[in-house]
Amino acid sequence: MSGPDEIDFAGYSCPAPLRDSSQVILGHGGGGALSRELIETIFLPAFANPQLDRLGDSAVLDGQGCDVAAALAGGGRLAISTDSYVVRPLFFPGGSIGDLAVNGTVNDLATSGARPLALTAGFIIEEGFAIARLADVVDAMARAARVAGVPIVTGDTKVVERGHGDGVYINTAGIGVVPAGIAVGAEPIRPGDVVLLSGTIGDHGMAIMSVREGLAFESEIRSDTAPLHGLVAAMLAVCPAIRMLRDPTRGGVATSLNEIAAAAGLGVEIEERSIPVAGQVAAACEILGLDPLLVANEGRLLAIVPEESAAAVLAAMRSHEHGLAAVTLGRIVAEHPGMVVMRTAIGASRVVPMPIGELLPRIC
């Protein structure tokens, strides 16, 4: 590269070069002054918290806004999770890669009953990616972190050569603590257990489809991306020994239910009439020939609960902002172990298989 993007490191003394360069260049990932500048101009102001501001190589979680010791003191257990986010497009109706990167990892922690305490964020950015766009992604991520109440305490930035990345990829890892007395999954799933679903399905996947080249359509469908640890806490408050929690993401509710059936070695039965699908999501699925059960979600929960607690947990869900449309989806049965069977609206039944690979629209 030549011109204004060529930086004289030896003569570097002020932040001006960053503002001259509107694009991310390899030097921004080099760990030197350019990296520092990117961090100080883009990341720090957005994520602003005491740990991060220290800019150590790692973050010591010693009480300034994130006291792990205190959380563990009463018998809590550490939980850790990681996930990488590669969604395209980066911005879509209802959210962005930044929202997914925060909420996805927060939800992974939440489904084991953990209260999320802190997140890390690793960025892999393609050379030539517009810095203004990076700022948009980071701002969205910061907003999501604030809404979730979980700070991003340390991070990393790497830049790869043009053509080797797809704009930006994000990895987040999360640390949480499972409070004493909470024991998700301590008791095995058994026949008679109830399957609860926290809200409408297919919103995220169809929001992405609505802006996908070759398939796009106009609608008011928005991604359902949301942090669910508050909802989980409300559910655990009435039933500390929920058998299992899952957030159905890629592959939809069908994939999660099949995984649950396989893990439990039992069957799952669901009622087609109970499945909540927003009107426009259903219409978009009709047009593209997609089954809402296979479409991705980013802000929904499946819960397997003992029969005697089901009503109370459902009520707790419906009192929470992310569980307003919660329903009883079905139950665990001894029959057809490992398989998910749906009772159709006309009173027949069919198997709900795991989808194979990517969800593709059909004409046939």
Place this chain on the structure above:
Amino acid sequence: MCLAVPGQVESIHAERGTRMGRVNFGGVVKEVCLAYVPEIAVGDYTIVHVGFAISRIDEASALATLQTFEELGLLDEGLAELSGDEPAAAP
């Protein structure tokens, strides 16, 4: 080859000389080619396959069909009751 979905025509315009329309499917709107339904008007329903309207939906015919369904079931349930022969319970 058969996935065609009913939608309502919201507006009609021409694009490079081809008759196109905005069709509303339960709240989702897509641009659809209306070249094959020259008789269609705004407010009509049509079935759309791969971005093309291939037939206007005849409302009167649709109503008549639904009416037939209504009458069919009721009539036979009445007969069944009379002869004491109940239809099999649904699975």
Place this chain on the structure above:
Amino acid sequence: MKHLSEYRDAETARRLAAEIRRSATRPWAIMEVCGGQTHSIIRNGIDQLLPPEVELIHGPGCPVCVTPLEVIDRALAIAARPGLIFCSFGDMLRVPGSRENLLAVKGRGGDIRVVYSPLDALKLAREHPDREVVFLAIGFETTAPANAMAVKLARDQGLANFSMLVSQMLVPPAIEAILRSPGCRVNAFLAAGHVCSVMGTWQYPALAERFGVPIVVTGFEPLDLLAGILAAVTQLESGRHELENAYPRVVTERGNEPAQAVIAEVFAPADRVWRGIGPIPVSGWRLAESYREFDAELRFGVGDLTAVESSLCRSGEVLRGSLKPDECPAFGRECTPRTPLGATMVSGEGACAAYYNYGKARSPGGEGSESR
């Protein structure tokens, strides 16, 4: 959704099913020809509502199932060309050719794009005048008007970088071939409603008469299919064999004449090899002479590519109704939805895939559904 949800009413479905139960006094085998009908039957469990006397046989009405192997191989050869943009409906991406499928070619760097409409492929040709854009134009008569319009507009707009790989198939010759095949058990047909909305119903009375089979045109929602099955059973029970239109809100006797006119202009009759069935004369369409410059087979010189079917695959017998999927030795072993050998396992509504996914619920060890 209006004109959709009304035809899914559970109570009415049960009443129609009860009526079918009351009407059938003898065993009848009814074949639905369209993949969309098969999908709806399986997805809703419609066949479970039928009495044991009424058997549904899934016919060869899915372009995924019957597109000839060499067409897939030709598509793969074209799609692999550097710089070329290859557009296709989603259904075709997983269909195996002699060795691999379009997804594999995409994995190696092929620029393969899923589109909802052939007009999306045309748009790409406009946006990328320096690149060849090829559209895989498969389908039955329902899709022909769209495919024909795309290439007609390409010519009108001078899009020289656009071309189509055409594999259009026709339903009536397939029905006739099935009726002529030895051991044909089919007593009546459910004809494809959307194919007929384009072509009309005028081609079918002669078939019904010559072979003595009722042919009922149906829609795709549960009530449409049940009403169609009831009409077929009623005809069979009373010894009639006529063409009956059970989808009058969308299907007329003459069909869509503007669409037929464009089809006649752009396409010409062709012999076609049906995967799993074999060659059926004059059973498809190719591009007419005046449109040959848009023929991707000619432009990219892949017309000579021939293919060899797996010797293990018996999808032909399945498509004709003479073999049940679980009677095939390869079923569930060499041939699964993940590793399909042939057409009927690739498509979600292919009979073999349906059996694989759904049939497990019916097997003696499993419950959760009514067994037939």
